Amino acid sequence: MRTKKLVSIIVLVLILIFAYFSYNTALSNFTLSDKTSSYLGGIKFHRAAAGLEEGFQIAQQENKPVMMYFWAIWCQYCARFQTDTLGNTQVKKILEEDYVLVAMDLDVDREVAQQYGVSYPPYLVFMDQNGKVLQRVPGAVEADYLLPIVTKIRDDVRRK
């Protein structure tokens, strides 16, 4: 009886430590979005419908195209898409410098998704400053496929 009690108490304590630790680790290391921004693949995005509105304002001021990224936490392909494709050094540089980035969480921002006809993640929608859809890139494409697209759209919007 005593052995059992001892083992139980040790296990209980370990469980509590584990719970506390993993909770805080998640908060400090793996926050994907807060009220205003999303952090995906090491890139900061504006978030949700409000973020999109704000994004268009910035885009108009700075003459930049807008890239809207639809993701979901359960999406198996998104995590890799974020690190390998969006996180690709060349792609990332262009996105961060020359684009206004907005992230839409498919579990939360369903209305926006519906409005733009997006039904699955990952999904990219490129728009000009006025909200005109320039191109759609559905699915987890590779970086060498995306790079020419982001370059061309940037140049097209600049030229106008």
Added chain:
Amino acid sequence: MIPLGDTLLYASLAVSVIAIVGLLAREFKDIELLNKLITPTIMLGAGLLTVSYLLLTYYFVYSDFTYDYVWQYSSADLPLIYKISGTWAGQQGTYLLWVLIVYLSAAWLAWTTGHKTALSRRTQIITLVTGIFLIIITLVQSPFKLIIQRPEVVDMIAKGTLPLDFVPAEGNGLNALLVNFWMTVHPPLMFIGYATMTIPFAAAIVYLLTKEDGWEELGRQWARFTWLFLGMGIAVGGVWAYLVLGWGGFWAWDPVETASFIPWLTLTAFLHAAALHRKNKTTFAIAAPILAAVSFILVLYAAIVVRSGLFNSVHAFGDSSTGTLLLVFIGITTLVSIVLGLRRYFEETDIVEEDRGFWNKTNIFYVTLLLFVVLTFISLWGISFPAFIQLTQGLKVGVASDTKNFFNIWSYPFTIILLLALGFCLNYNEKQKEEQKKTLFIVIGLSIITMFLRTENFYVLDHTSPFWVREPAIYKMIGNISVISIFPSMIYAAWSTIQRLTDYLHIKSIRPKIKGIGIAIVHFGIVFILLGAIISSNFTQSMETVNIPLVSKGELVGIGNGYGIKIIDFSTRSLSETANIPKGVARISEIFNNPENYVSTDVKISGKVKNVSIVLSSPGTYTTYILMDDGTENLWVAAQANEPLNYQEGMEFTIGGFLMTNFRSNSTNTTYPLILFSTPEQIIQGTAAAGKYQVQSVQLEVYQGNSKIGSGVAEYLNSESGSGTFPLVDSSITGTDIYVIFQGLGGGTVPLSLKIIPAVNFAWIGIVLFALGIILIMAVRSKPKNE
């Protein structure tokens, strides 16, 4: 007016109340009339629910879109099997199935026990209370809700845009991912598993409350049954994910699959506790019933996770407003279990047990139970705390940079310890204890040493993954453990199981023999599943997606690493075609392929208008030329009338007429190789070949160097309600699967990703062994030993 289905539910609610009153009354006084009513009312309740389920099925089969649920999850063009399985596609239907099974269990309980013992009566009360609760939940979001009660429809009726008795002509359709065989078995297995947990739970609560003996016996078979169904439900879900969803693996720690796995773990713990409890009633006198209760509570929790949008999952097929009700139920059952458990705990402490040291079977079993509890907690915590953070702080967090990493690193060490415990327990022998301890210590030593072995990339976490650098220190520490460390304990467990099996094979008497074989088989199962899981997830070779142009059909295209893919054929079809195309409608491509079968006969086609041109062919006669497209090909149709026909591009028609070859029209100055002559009367609005579910399929051969290593068909399903990919899976005897994911034709190219996945077959073998073993155990009706 209340729909018939709901009436049946209300009626079953009423008869259950009578049964409960009867059962409660017996606690105090025998009232004969009430007594006689108990069993028949329970049977009646089960009967009413059966009828209501059949009624729902009937509505689905006949596509009765008067009902919102039928409209939401079905459409007239679906094959029959998916109409039937549509009944469990959404929450409303699955809850009805759940409550039905609970009542069938209650009926079984009434039938087999006749409510002769206090235990059976009290168990029945709790079962029925659970049943009533589930009926109420089913009624709150009834599958029999009418379409005219749907908020949008109510609005439109109020505005006068829809008639009062509006019935849609066509259903919303089943989600594309659900249109496949696995869908027809996965949900019922799960919910039957959920439902059959009720009796073990009820009996355990009665035992905690009144110390009624025989509770374990009453619930035993049900618990095993639940274990089987829940386990197979989870397994089938894994097969589905592997074969259909294109996950490239069978387990991804998706919140929903994890949620169902959690009660299965505690149930496994319960079965272990019950095995010892059966032999000696003082052993695990609290742990066993508490584990049964916890399993039930976790089943309820799983139901919330599955059907609520809170736990962001690939399963988020429907929103739930019944989540709160379920939460209340969970709260009540948890509170009751804790209070009763604690009460029993303080009573039990009086029993002084002889301390036989740490190394005895009970203690090792206890460690096993704790390991199950720890594994349960890791999974439970991992799916719950992100939801908690989201609710309380509005932040969205991941549990790790890649969700599965969290579960893998934390579960891994405990899995090894569990295998060690398995190895020790299964072959436990009081007389050879010292020797066995020695073996155990050697295996522990080996496990620890092998943790530090360095390999190219065979670690708990993938070092080549882009996530690796970003992992926190402790994740890196556990992630750095070599997976070779699983093998000593795995071999030890397998060896013990073989020992145990040979022992049992020598037993003369047949019952313990069969049961022992069953136990051994189940434990082989776990070894196989772990082997399959670990090898397949660590040694899968994934090539980058390649876009092969469709024009290079028949050519071998290199895709790197010495692998190549050859596209043999590409085709598209409509899923409904096989079942529900109205008689006589021909595909245009088929007409072009075999014109001789159609020329000069009556032909009917169906599709969309792509182009229209109208000419005055003779004074007072207009000929309207319409280019029709049905998704397979284009065909010109000519229709003559006294006036120009007002057809426009994009309209959908079903057109009958007769087919002519090489028709020369002077008015349009064109020769039509094939043309369909029709009249305005034969042109009917609306398409018959509703291309709701379009399947693109590409036939492939996969090569390594110049030798063919696999072939088959990869498919991509596209529909209004989403898309799904059906990978090519070519298994070989050696257990290595060739796995090709096709993501749908785009711009004339076929995007394909190849994976070479080893050892998946081990997991399938393990699953089969699980089922086989538990069925053998269930087949033997053992008697309690201390009688």
